Amino acid sequence: MPEYSEKVMEHFTNPRNIGEVSEPDGIGEVGNPVCGDMMKFTIKVKDNRIEDVKYFTFGCGAAIAVSSMVSEMAKGKTLEEALKITNKQVAEELGGLPGNKMHCSNLGADALHKAITDYMEKQKVEAGSSS
Amino acid sequence: MPEYSEKVMEHFTNPRNIGEVSEPDGIGEVGNPVCGDMMKFTIKVKDNRIEDVKYFTFGCGAAIAVSSMVSEMAKGKTLEEALKITNKQVAEELGGLPGNKMHCSNLGADALHKAITDYMEKQKVEAGSSS
């Protein structure tokens, strides 16, 4: 077990916001079992804000803690703010990650961003079809 | 320390016949300090028998024990008998020698034989000069 920070251990032990929002506005999936980590983020958007965010994560302790932290950081933020959440910030909020686990923090923000862009693209399509 | 037999240790601890016979009839020197062992045997011959034999030895435990054993084995023997003393016999009489010390037993009989042939050659010379 790598030397995880207390914060990582706390999020790993009590991960927040597990699950799938019902009728998600955006879905972001990253990773695959080969590399050992997989995350699926679903978001609910209201008034350009992330009203709700949930995730399913297959992965190591870091991946789970990162997912949990990302969900907490994203909740309530505007889409623009949420898109600015960087992997570095996530790792920092977690009190740091062991060097060889940094790739897990990368996944977390990526999955969130993917869910947001998924939502944005759907909006465009809707906008397009309604025009 | 190699695993010396009790007999070797006994001869090493109490070597017999150290010294030089006075007015030696034959002298045999073998070895040198480079190889670590050096022996000088001197013999007194009477009626074709080794009446007395003594040695000086510079060398390891085996070399000293071998010298002592050879001197005991040779004493009282006829020259012919003494020439038949083999290195193997010396080692056997000592209850065996460690493999890497066999060269020391070689030296012992060699030095004795050298002393005997030295005596024999001197005899020849005397015989020659008296003829």
Next chain:
Amino acid sequence: MKTINLDYTAAAPVDQGVLQAMIPFFTEHYGNPSSGHALGETPRRALEEAREKVGLLIGAEGVDEKQIIFTASASEANNLALKGLVAANKKKGNHIISSSIEHFSVLNQLKSLQKEGFEVTLLPVDRHGTVDPAQLAAAITDQTILISIQTANPEIGTIQPVEKLISVAHENEIPFHTDAAAAAGWIPLDVKKTGVDMLSLAADQFYGPKGAAALFVRRGIRLRPLIEGGIQEKGLRAGTENVPAIVGLGEAARLAYQSLDERSQRVSAIRDQLKAGLFKEIPHLHLNGHPEKRLPRNLNISVEFVEGEALLMRLNMAGIYVSSGSSCTSQALKSSHVLGALGLPPELAQGSLLLSLGKESSKEDIPYITENLGQVSGLLRNMSPLYHQHLKEGNDNARVQ
């Protein structure tokens, strides 16, 4: 908190009797075996006694026990065997055969040797992890100078048909090395019967100390030393002998030899019961390794839909210590090459758990283990996208066929 070690393959406590045998050699009989005076005598004798005891464990008694070279680890023994043999036998050929599920201390050397120009064939294994003697026979060329195949695998427990493999090697007059580090002390070994040419083992796998291992080298096999210097260990391994550790190895070998049958039977009975309990209580488990021909203390399962490090951490929180073949638990961040060689899909390799028992293991712990692994698996599956996908698909087809 209750703690249960299920990772005895990684490390085991040194047997008290073994430690007691070692202690005097740290302080009282501290001499150097090469010393020419009295201080060298007891240590020197102790080395030779240890050689005999190790010889007994591997069936080398009376024949070749002096051909046991002490090293500091199984890794070193394996490196001495392979690099040592090829360095001394370069002129005979440049081809080495091994298997795809060897320990890294075999595989990583072979990679280096490949870079130096040697040809390496890694035989595949079947889905249970067994090497096929016929495939070995087919792989041999006139350039083959060494075959190295493990006796048993530490991760999946599969025991190889070494006797048959050695026959194939010897029909072709090729020396055979076996890494028996995972097997020694747990299954019978007999170098006389099998005719194996070299065999590696390590004390810490059977309650001896870390830092003590051995390579059996049959007379006539030529090796070059890895560590050169003094002529300790017949010139095959320089350096002052680690007398206390070697004494510990010897004593551990003696105890293992004495109690091998009893120990193996008791431990495999617990293992079987644990396995039955787990498979009964927890759905979607997958057994890795051979169903019968496996080390008594080895159980390797994959918990479908979840990742190994997370399992390991959750179990650690419950005081249960296991290891995993997942990439996140490996320092090299690669999932187990052994599980990969079995053809296991990546998600199952990631969710693998090695549960290895020891002589301290107890049946009474089984309910606690089963309950906790059940809970932990449920919890992690509940947050697994793979599990939810599976539930949606509503199908339950086994992942491996």
Next chain:
Amino acid sequence: MKTINLDYTAAAPVDQGVLQAMIPFFTEHYGNPSSGHALGETPRRALEEAREKVGLLIGAEGVDEKQIIFTASASEANNLALKGLVAANKKKGNHIISSSIEHFSVLNQLKSLQKEGFEVTLLPVDRHGTVDPAQLAAAITDQTILISIQTANPEIGTIQPVEKLISVAHENEIPFHTDAAAAAGWIPLDVKKTGVDMLSLAADQFYGPKGAAALFVRRGIRLRPLIEGGIQEKGLRAGTENVPAIVGLGEAARLAYQSLDERSQRVSAIRDQLKAGLFKEIPHLHLNGHPEKRLPRNLNISVEFVEGEALLMRLNMAGIYVSSGSSCTSQALKSSHVLGALGLPPELAQGSLLLSLGKESSKEDIPYITENLGQVSGLLRNMSPLYHQHLKEGNDNARVQ
């Protein structure tokens, strides 16, 4: 019977405090440092603490202490340093410089490397055993990729001018390794000050256990591992870490660092008094090694006209344990290459005695030693052809000039 160890260079008892520090790591904290669960934590932390303690002993604290690679012996450390460096730097050149009085774990590797095509220059030493920095400078070519010169010689005690030698190496941008196995724990070492690139040491030379040694490797120096496998020790030395022994090395390093001055001063005072006593009481002795620049615990003398093994055996019978550089006491049956390199005539090399002291040595033993060595020398001289020849010649010219 009274027994006096004067062969502490060959072996010394493990310090009680060191042993006590080790014991829990055999049984209680037996885990594998690589383990992902709680059992790995204490051992892992202990390894890093040991690294820091060794770092302190060699002046690597705060800078490079993480660059300490644990091995099982000084021989292994030396082999890793030399073979490891040349394997990783073949493209830069093929020339290695060392000295003619290195330990066999340096010299015998160099012989092997020569066979593989490397060029080796062994610098001569003066009659006190000192390497001349000017000769080092002259030996450097554009092919030189490594210089390895010991810090101090275990047999004759001579301390090399390593700082100057390292300056010469670094002016030419060549990495410098020093075998400090005989020096560590007895004279101050400071890798920061000297800038040395690699340094070998072994625990058993300063009251730590056998089986624990280390190679300091400065950041930036590229090595290839000798023992390949897992990625322990930064990938430079595969194999489960020998935690108890490493803990012992660390603790011994801490104690040695703490008491270095006191220990060295006390021991060298006894050594000087022993030397004075012997030279006063026994005629025809010859001092080997440097008159001042020598290890505190080292005294090496030649007893003219007699052979070392016989001396050793006779002293052993009196309970006095020494070693000798005579050919009969060496397993290879060659007299000491170190004494040879000093230009000592063969008969003096054959009669050499290494008297090495330890922290247990006492002034009170000096009369017993002097008396017995005097008796034994007399007895053996009395049966020595060389002595009687000397008496006959009636001359007393010193054998070495």
